[in-house]
Amino acid sequence: MRYLPLTDTDREDMLARIGVPDIDALFSDVPAGKLLKGPVDLPRARGELEVERILGKMAGKNTAASAVPFFVGAGAYKHHVPATVDHLIQRSEFLTSYTPYQPEIAQGTLQYLFEFQTQVAALTGMEVANASMYDGSTGTGEAVLMAHRVTKRRKAVLSGGLHPHYTAVVETLSEMANDEVVALKPDVSANEDILSQIDDSVSCVVVQSPDVFGNLRDLKPIAEKAHAHGALLIAVFTEVVSLGAVVPPGAQDADIVVGEGQSIGNALNFGGPYVGLFAAKSKYIRQMPGRLCGETVDSTGQRGFVLTLSTREQHIRRDKATSNICTNSGLCVLAFTIHMTLLGQAGLARLAEVNHANAVKLADALASVEGVKVLNDSFFNEFTVKLKKPAAEVVEVLAAKGILAGVPVSRLLPKAGLDDLLIIASTEVNTDEDRAALVAALVEVL
């Protein structure tokens, strides 16, 4: 077994040193009859080559995004990641290190966490950011719980533009904690009346922009009304690249901002691992979930970084902790930070511009297709179209032609009467040929 350094001779010598006759003597606390006599019913050990064959075969059955014209978004986006990123995150000292509990030998991790927190704060326009959550959806759940702690109220209002999976995560958490949730119905055209839902019983209002249908939302009036009633505005985004082009939530007076950071530095990975971004006004830092990295000095006065404000956390506060989160998304944070450092604000703004340009080109091209109607007034790199046939069927037919056209709304919201809607994303990876292929295929199918 290539991963196990002990030899049989070693094992015998070690058992003798310990003073037991055999290995099972060390398992003597396992109740009688519960110790297995031999290996379980699974295949025996295999060499690298065999493992590569088995997994390679499974991987080969899937259609990779890069292999086809690809327009799938709705919470995860296909972007180009510089080669440098994957090289650096695979450095042993990053890949095989632990949560930085011993700061003297983890300054590498701590410094990039500090850089990440600064980047996220700047991008969102907020005062402080934490060292990441699992992803955008779980971060949104945590943001709602945080708002409940701050306001000492237990009712959340969710916009109908919030990603349905995010809504489900918040609903699940709230149901378990006996908290109230008012989830507005799916709002394709971004004209829901969320303001009338806000009163003195509301803890927070959760609004996504760009929303799941791609619409850009004006958060400021919502923040104003929420604040007038002592409630918080939680602003959500699933496409972080949009922050290179649109007004950040911090400038619209959001209290907590949470989003999915996958687009920067991270692959699609069929849904995970991703990286949740979490930022807030600084007056709320002691109610924030997750790890925080802070600057300090060592005993000689040299600058260094440590995990701080850990009394909020589960290992000290136990049942009074702000969250039970422990492991988060360290390496995905690193990928995000490196990619963001390579982009800089100049590169991010350009990347966002290209995304927007590609989506506009596609929307314009689709608008001329018979049986396709673009529904959005405003959008960033994603928009929703109404088709004259059920979107899921159209997507299947196009997939068979080697084009991944987008996400049918019915995939996220079955039985919502929105079967003719398709969410289409276009990023920098799409070429003119990709767009032409999609348009041509739709013309043929519709």
Added chain:
Amino acid sequence: MAETRYSKDHEYIRVEGDVGTVGISDYAQSQLGDVVFVELPAVGKALSKGGEAAVVESVKAASEVYAPVSGEVVEVNAELEGAPGTVNEDPAGKGWFLKIKIKDAAELDALMNEAEYQNYVKTL
């Protein structure tokens, strides 16, 4: 004449008339280590004996501070927000947490006096 009485949870209350000044004992601050944050209740809040009155955090620990007697919060030590280290430096003086209007002076009888508390600490 002010009298100071102590709870088993290491809160002290210094009584002057019907108002008591509440803080944590010197022993408590030494056990907690460097205090980094103190969360104080709102003025006007009604506290019941043994209920959570404040939270004190050191780098490695967070502890609730319980109300030694019932009553209404009439003043809190806002200075602690900017200088939590005062709790370590002068727990009995400038490091006080809050002042409480005592509802039932009889509740004070259940608390320890200085000598009793010092003996209690020796048993820990």
Added chain:
Amino acid sequence: MLNRQGRPTQAGEAAHAEHATFTGNKALQQVEPLIFEIGHHEATGVDIDKPAPFKSRLGKHARQGEIGLPGLSEPEAMRHYVRLSQKNYGIDTGLFPLGSCTMKHNARLNEKMARLPGFSDVHPLQPLSTVPGALDLMLELARYLMTLTGMPAVALSPKAGAHGEACGMMAIKAAIAAKGEGATRNVVLVPESAHGTNPATAALIGFSVKAVPARPDGTVAVEDVKALLGPDIAAIMLTNPNTCGIFEPQIVEIAAAMHEAGAYFYCDGANFNAIVGKARPGDLGVDAMHINLHKTFSTPHGGGGPGAGPVVLSERLAPFAPVPFIHVENDKPHLIETRGEAPAGNKPFGRMTAFHGQMGMYVRALAYMLSHGSDGMRQASEDAVLNANYIRAGLADLMSLPFPDHPSMHEVLFDDEWLKGSGVSTLDFAKAMIDEGYHPMTVYFPLVVHGAMLIEPTESESKAALDLFIATLRDLAMAAKGNDKERFTSAPHHAPIRRLDETRAARSPVLKWEKPAPAKAAE
């Protein structure tokens, strides 16, 4: 003629005092500023062409003004992050005996497999007809996990251990509610020795927590549990092997007592590495257990994640598993993504996360399992236990064992009794280990012993590595007991940085870089 040219070839005189360098650098250890101090707002490390002019559809939402982030060119970025990496200790650097964290070798084959485009470059919402291999992989991983645990169901989607705990406890809460006992069964028993995540999780989902006292031998006794049982008890959260590194001898009786009282048994599977292929939680009466793929199945910790925390469930809890899950009908897998689509008999309690969980971790964990096989995984657990007990045998005469009556499993717990009077604390001892080239063990956890030192070597260490580790700890222990306090109290001396002021960090938190105020102009 004699040739007097050329370089000197002797080592020269040993310096008596260390010279401070002009730069602050120490050869391979370089001082590295923050990107905000070395980057520029105009700089970038990517080349992206400006698009042809087009009509913006951002409306009034277009960003005004600068973001305020610097960029670095590619060579600068490369050097920056490589230098940062050199300030980190990883498993590949040396022995990493961090108790309860299972820092075992991370095979690079697993990284390679996770990066196959068929896994890494597929979207969670692309048509399921285009990702049959992804569903195959999830099913195969589920089969391995269910077989190894002897449990009939698994919820794959939780993103880390604590998230898995929440998932398991939510399933328990849903099952209790389904029996109409939601209003009354709301107390969860948690032993004092538990991971902090356990009480935090229970509280998160609306349970109140009652502590189970620890026995003097480091285990939980069934009579102590029974004494707390009643119609208000929803579940017990018990770690097995426990956080003292001991297999709970009465676990079967405890499980039976819980079930008899109408309650459930949640097992914290953080320490599963001790018993993979040796004992199955399903045989012990467990109702739910999360598995940290980033511990037991070797997906890299990556400086604090990402992890994955699938939860295996008993027959009683299986119907309540959250979406998404794969339902196999007529040999055909269907991914069930919303509550409404659940086939009859399933009552999913909700959703833990967007999409389908940590696919990248699933691939790595399955690659680990396929490589080890049933025989290799059993051997790995035996070796992990053997290594821990070998360290225990090598140190027990010098350091104090709080629980000598039970064999250790995959980790051995010492307390600080043996350091009494030396002026050296557990923390000091840990910092001195850094100077000797080791990552310290877990310290001050579990809370049930004073000054805890929890050592978990894992199966990845050779006998020679263990012998050297034991010898080093013996040298340190002798020094601590001798008169060499300074070696410890001001350690580490040789790390990239000295001991850090955590009080200062917490009293006035600086959580991001701020542009320094411009220096006052000279008068």
